[in-house]
Amino acid sequence: MISIHNEPQPTDLGDVRVANRAVVLRHVRLHAPCSRADIAARTGLNKATVSSLVAELIEQRLVRETGLTENRVGRPATMLVLDGEPYAALGLQIGADELVAVAIDLGGNRLLTWRRAFAAGAVPPAETLRALAALARRAVGRVTAQGRTVLGLTLGVPGLVDSAGAVPLATALGWRDVPVAAELRAALREPAFAVGVDTVANLAALAELRHGAYAGTADLVHLTGGITVGAGIIAAGRLLRGGRGFAGEIGHVSLDPAGPVCSCGGRGCLTALVGLPAVVRRLLPDAEADGPITDYLPELDRIVALARQDDPTVLSGLADTGRHLGRGVAVLADLLNPEAVVLGDHFATLAPWLLPAARSELAARALAPGAGGCRLDASTLDTAAALGGATAALATVEAGRLPTR
Amino acid sequence: MISIHNEPQPTDLGDVRVANRAVVLRHVRLHAPCSRADIAARTGLNKATVSSLVAELIEQRLVRETGLTENRVGRPATMLVLDGEPYAALGLQIGADELVAVAIDLGGNRLLTWRRAFAAGAVPPAETLRALAALARRAVGRVTAQGRTVLGLTLGVPGLVDSAGAVPLATALGWRDVPVAAELRAALREPAFAVGVDTVANLAALAELRHGAYAGTADLVHLTGGITVGAGIIAAGRLLRGGRGFAGEIGHVSLDPAGPVCSCGGRGCLTALVGLPAVVRRLLPDAEADGPITDYLPELDRIVALARQDDPTVLSGLADTGRHLGRGVAVLADLLNPEAVVLGDHFATLAPWLLPAARSELAARALAPGAGGCRLDASTLDTAAALGGATAALATVEAGRLPTR
Incomplete structure (x- = not known):
């Protein structure tokens, strides 16, 4: 409700031009095809400014005119789309x-x-x-x-x-x-x-913010899986980095002091509970029989195949994994109140079996009613x-x- | 390192004046006494703009001229300070x-x-x-x-x-x-x-950001104590609110599934481990002998008095409390990488006895070396x-x- 801008920045005319160019580019990206008049009307910039900026963007091949014209009363307006091909x-x-x-x-x-x-x-x-x-x-x-x-x-x-x-x-x-x-x-x-x-x-x-199913969501977390677990946090439309750039390390937050030992030396870390190695060990106890696992992706494929066959041990292990995952997501929901947490990597691959338990756990654990509106879904992006x-x-x-x- | 502004905003001349007024006010707040020429030189605004803005701010009694002049070659410059008294x-x-x-x-x-x-x-x-x-x-x-x-x-x-x-x-x-x-x-x-x-x-x-010992620190957390525990999170100089304004609820993050029952219905929440009622019950087991506690501040005074007398039970209970607190702060450090976590309320009152254990636990638990540079201190502010x-x-x-x- 209250917004305190810590550091108001002085604005000079050069900055204004750069900022306005960014506004025009963004408008075309989100609303193309659109006319110069549309841009002026929707952004509040005056028409002469928009024309001058668009001319420059066309010259740089960042924007191009289409053959289309807008269907309206008066002079037909040429429509613009993002170019950016070069x-x-x-x-x-x-x-x-x-x-x-x-x-x-x-x-x-x-x-x-x-x-x-x-x-x-x-x-x-x-x-x-x-x-x-x-x-x-x-x-x-x-x-x-x-x-x-x-x-x-x-x-x-x-x-x-x-x-x-x-x-x-x-x-x-x-x-x-x-x-x-x-x-x-x-x-x-x-x-x-x-x-x-x-x-x-x-x-x-950043990929979710721009290209994912929750693109444009101002408060958004992507939870990566794989060997380790990490959170990429978008807060108020920007990446949250912290003082030295080390924010988002949910993977080594301990959820259970009596939990399994983690590669970081701790116990009961989210990574030790739901990281890909932990999941493979929990679901495929035989996987390490021939020595340490070197490739995890084939084991992940085996888990998916067994889950599709309704293998009871694998399904029960996936539900356990989903519950642990939901507890981790509840920590994110309590601290950051995101509108959505999006799961990547092996969490996305296993989402059909993880999500029911994870969503129940999130709803039960988060303090705010309805987990503060936090949705939990699998990422739709490949190689995010x-x-x-x-x-x-x-x-x-x-x-x-x-x-x- | 990378900064993606999600929503570039168009700038018109009215906005520019408001923004520049904020820049001048902020400069005077931080660098007073200062001259109009100082403001122009340090903010990049031109001198005519600064003079016009300052005239307006003086008329509104937001800024005033002091009798002092700057000691320098050339025409003496009148110095400005924040007024704001009205x-x-x-x-x-x-x-x-x-x-x-x-x-x-x-x-x-x-x-x-x-x-x-x-x-x-x-x-x-x-x-x-x-x-x-x-x-x-x-x-x-x-x-x-x-x-x-x-x-x-x-x-x-x-x-x-x-x-x-x-x-x-x-x-x-x-x-x-x-x-x-x-x-x-x-x-x-x-x-x-x-x-x-x-x-x-x-x-x-917000009070810490403006008035505390870490004023101006862009990534900062204030941890409130009292009946419940909560975090106020400053990230990149702004309050982190989340999608519905519910961010910062560290108090009901469960640190131990086998921990004590919490008022929220969960188990092992940070509030159930280090909230004022939990601390009073741990350190003064007799406090509830005459029925439920209605006033906590007198009990807090008793704890301080016993700690000052080196009461071994109280000292050991405070060290336990400090360890639990350090685990909670480590969650903040891992997720947010703040430059400082500042403790308020009963944590500040008990800081001399809590901080040693809390700092050790923070250093041991946080993933980033040296807790990612996170300092842990008691707030110096009263009624923050x-x-x-x-x-x-x-x-x-x-x-x-x-x-x-």
Whole structure:
């Protein structure tokens, strides 16, 4: 109800132009096809300003005119749509058992989605970063060959990422103090575009905000699964990062001091209860009979097959997992009061069997009536973190800064 | 590292003036005494704009010229300071065993701090709201008699507060579905000023952000104590509210499924482990011998007296309490990565005995090295929520809107 802006910012005319350019771009993205008059009427900008901004955006090929005209009284108006075809960005993601690359154009169209089997937890960090750089170079080559300019690349890492793009700790990978952004830039050999690093959870949350079933929801959490569990938190339309960029680490919050031991050294952490290794161990007690599990995705496929056959042990284990998951989501609901929590990775794969128990537990545990309006659903996005990485790399243009080609 | 603004807003010239007025006010608040030239140089606004805005602010008595001049080469510059003396706002707070009223002027100076013994949990909501209205009317009368205009009033309630100022649930008070803002406005009989309602935790966090030892810290949590426990979360300089305004409910997050039963019906909630009633029961097992406890503050005084005498049972109970508290703070650190968590109410009173164990537990439990830089300290503010309520009521003027007298 009360809104205190901590830091009002002075506005000069250059900033105004950048801000207004962002407003026009956003309006076209959300409401295309639309006319210049529509934009002026709906944004409150005057018509001359809109015309001047649109001219510039057309010249930069960020917006284009369609052949269509608006059906109305008076002079027919030319309709505008987002162009953005000349511009692309890349997202990379270190997943369980795989590396992923996604490229999109400024209009949000997927240009490529590549998955490469790779066990990042089993090799030194430098080897993973070399493999990522090789994957990125091939993807950039493909996109460039189509006549597009790559504006940026963002890598998603399952772990803590600091504001310089270094990873102090990634328990899922066994990484400690790895200068990821610096090493990736070096491995890419002076790329002409910006290289960023963020957590898979943050990037997946950005993908949800822009491309998911709850796109545009101001208070939204994406819960990543896989080897570790993490939350990407959108609060009031922005990613919540905290003081050093380490927010969202729900995976190592202890829900039960008497619970199973976790890879972080704690007990009863959400990761130890519902992370992919914990789920495989709970549901497929035989999986470790031949030694440690190296690939989790085939085991996940086995679980799905058994669940589809109504295997009673697997169904009961999935219901238990759903209850633990619901307790974790209730913590998010109590602290953040999101409008929706969206489940990614193995939670999305197993959603048909996890959601009933998880939703009951959320409703029973959260303090606010009806869990404060929090919906719980599976993500509809494939490779959300990589998609979010590509989305994040387009942020400067969307904020109204013109690209340099 | 990446910042995606979800909703760029169009800027028109009226907005620019309001925004720039807020920038000038803020600069004077933080850097007074300062000259018009200082303001222009430090904010990037041009000198003519600053002069015009300052003239208006002086006329409204929001800023005044001092007799001082700057010691420098050239024409001496007249120095400016915040005036704001003609304007005041009121904050109210429902505390354990008491109602509190605080008034401040626009410069942040306390005009009055009144505490009135009142057991809000033992009477119907309407009686508490009538008592609050009576307290507010007397405080407004006092402030008005000093020649000041009251711009607004905000009440802090220990419970869930929705965006309309209604309270769906306040377990500490036994309230359910109370339209607090509407009833308080009615009891005040058409006040000439804005009336708002928020949680005590949110208001206390605003008070910390403005007036506390960590003032200006962008990522900050205030943890309220008393009958129930709640978090007021400042993220990136703004209060985190969530979709329906119910964020910050750490008090009913279960830390132990085998823990003590809580007033919310759950088990092992942070409130059931470290709320004031739990602490009194743990440390003073005889306190309930003569029937249910009605006043908690005298029991808190007894605990402090025994701790000062190094009573071994009390010291050991306080260390246990500190450990539980540290586990709760670790959840905040993992999810929000604040730069500081500040403890209010009985946690502040008992801080000398709680902090050592709480800090150790925080360091051991939080995933990020060094708890992600999170400091844990006692609040230095008295009646933080009421102070924050008064601060919040000044927000529209601070955002650059001129007061109407």
